[in-house]
Amino acid sequence: MGLWKYGNKEVSQEEINRAVKALQKDVCFHCGIGKHTDQCPIFNLIIEINNLKSANQPPDSEH
Numbered sequence: 001m002g003l004w005k006y007g008n009k010e011v012s013q014e015e016i017n018r019a020v021k022a023l024q025k026d027v028c029f030h031c032g033i034g035k036h037t038d039q040c041p042i043f044n045l046i047i048e049i050n051n052l053k054s055a056n057q058p059p060d061s062e063h
Ligand SMILES: [Zn+2]
Pocket: 028, 029, 030, 031, 032, 035, 036, 037, 040, 041, 042, 043
């Protein structure tokens, strides 16, 4: 299990997964719960985190 750098913080995979889950479930002022649009800053943050994850994953861990 690796560590990712986000800004100047190091975060574990568990922390990233927890953050993404929280972001997906949390109240969003732009869209409904779990239905973020691509205009949504929360959605864009989720994408950014997922990109960060996949950028640091070995290439054989695709799903
Ligand atoms: Zn949203």
